[in-house]
Every structure is written in structure tokens, then in C-alpha cells.
Amino acid sequence: MGLGTPYLVGTGTTNAGSSTTTITLTAGTQRGDAILVGATCNNTGVTVSSITDSRGNSYASVVSNASNFTAQVYAALNTAVLYAGDTITVNWSSTSNPKECAAVGAPGVAKVSATDAASAANSGSSTTPTVTTGTLAQHYELIFAVEANGNAGGAITWSAPMTQIAAGTSSPATPTTPSRRRRRSPRPGRSPPPHGGSPPPR
Numbered sequence: 001m002g003l004g005t006p007y008l009v010g011t012g013t014t015n016a017g018s019s020t021t022t023i024t025l026t027a028g029t030q031r032g033d034a035i036l037v038g039a040t041c042n043n044t045g046v047t048v049s050s051i052t053d054s055r056g057n058s059y060a061s062v063v064s065n066a067s068n069f070t071a072q073v074y075a076a077l078n079t080a081v082l083y084a085g086d087t088i089t090v091n092w093s094s095t096s097n098p099k100e101c102a103a104v105g106a107p108g109v110a111k112v113s114a115t116d117a118a119s120a121a122n123s124g125s126s127t128t129p130t131v132t133t134g135t136l137a138q139h140y141e142l143i144f145a146v147e148a149n150g151n152a153g154g155a156i157t158w159s160a161p162m163t164q165i166a167a168g169t170s171s172p173a174t175p176t177t178p179s180r181r182r183r184r185s186p187r188p189g190r191s192p193p194p195h196g197g198s199p200p201p202r
Helices: none
Strands: 007-014 020-024 034-041 048-053 060-066 070-076 087-092 099-106 142-144 163-167 176-181
Touching: 007 087, 007 163, 020 099, 034 048, 034 087, 048 070, 087 099, 099 142, 099 163
Parallel strands: none
Antiparallel strands: 007 020, 007 099, 020 087, 034 070, 034 099, 048 087, 060 070, 142 176, 163 176
16 A cells, blocks of 8 residues: 555643643544654653553654754554544653643554654754755655744744644644655555544444
8 A cells, every 4th residue: 555644643732740641532543554653842851751552552762852852753553443532641751841742643654664764853943943864765755753842832834745734832842743755666455444433342
């Protein structure tokens, strides 16, 4: 199956005083889709320790940065279906500071060894921050980015062909999770049905 369009499944916010952020899904996922979680905190000493969900999918760290803010990306590959109302729980190393997270489903991502070129994070006061991905191995790939801004009113404007999927403000950090697709050879397989739906009978 070729790479599909990423879709938002839920967001979560935690105030200072809690070491967990719960994302309650507003939309379901499809079996086998990758689930990407972007997590931010405005304290470099507070990082994600683990992520779990209602259906037992396994999440692994893809890239992290703790220069001025904490910004991390976790991924679960070849996942079991999550349904609207299920939860993804982000566990943090500390109860300090507000935290924000967003979860995105991604059809067509490789079932194993999907991370190609995790770029080095960039931080600073520039109004045009950039990162370098390096040479991508495939002709058609998903690029997933997380941005944290020290100004709660200073959300970034993404340039085409990047597409913003989620944004939030948990003063003073503003995380966003855009994505874009690049060339990759199509893979045979199913066409994804509409997302969401009801859980199977128990």
C-alpha cells in the first residue's frame, strides 16, 4: 500500500503537578497504521519516560531535543486498532511544568525499521528555524515534525508542502505537529477505509 495521508486522532494537555498526559482519541485508527506522538514541555529537565495505550501497542522514541524546551517524537508501528474513546498515556519524568501532546495516525508506513533519517533538532530565537533531514532512503516518505515556541501566541507558519495537523498553547510552549509526504515507491495492499468506528463486541 502506498503512503496515505496522516490524520489527527487526539491531543492532550497537562498542567504542572501531574507526571502523565492522557490523550483521549476523538477518532480511531486502522489496523497496521503507524501512530506518531509529538510531546512538548517548557522545561528541559522534564522528558517522556514511556508511552502506552489502551490496546497494548508498543511505542519507541524516534528523536528528542532538550535544548530550550523538551520536544520528543515517539512512534508505534504495525499497530492494533485504536477506537474513539481509547486513550494514549504519556508518562513524564517529573510533575513540573505544563505539557502538551498530539497523536497522529499514518497509513502506509513500514511495519518495521520505519525510521529513515531522524534530523538533529534545532533551537534558537530565529523567526525561520530549520532542520536538515539528510538524504532520505525512499522515493516517497512521511516527514513528521514537532515545534515548541516560547511565546504562547507565536505559533509557527509552516511553508508548503508541510501541512499542520495540530496546534495548542500550554503557556508558554506552543507545540505543532505538521507532516508532509515525499516520493516513495507504492506498496501493494489495501486502501484504508474511513477512520473511526465502533469497537468490536467483547
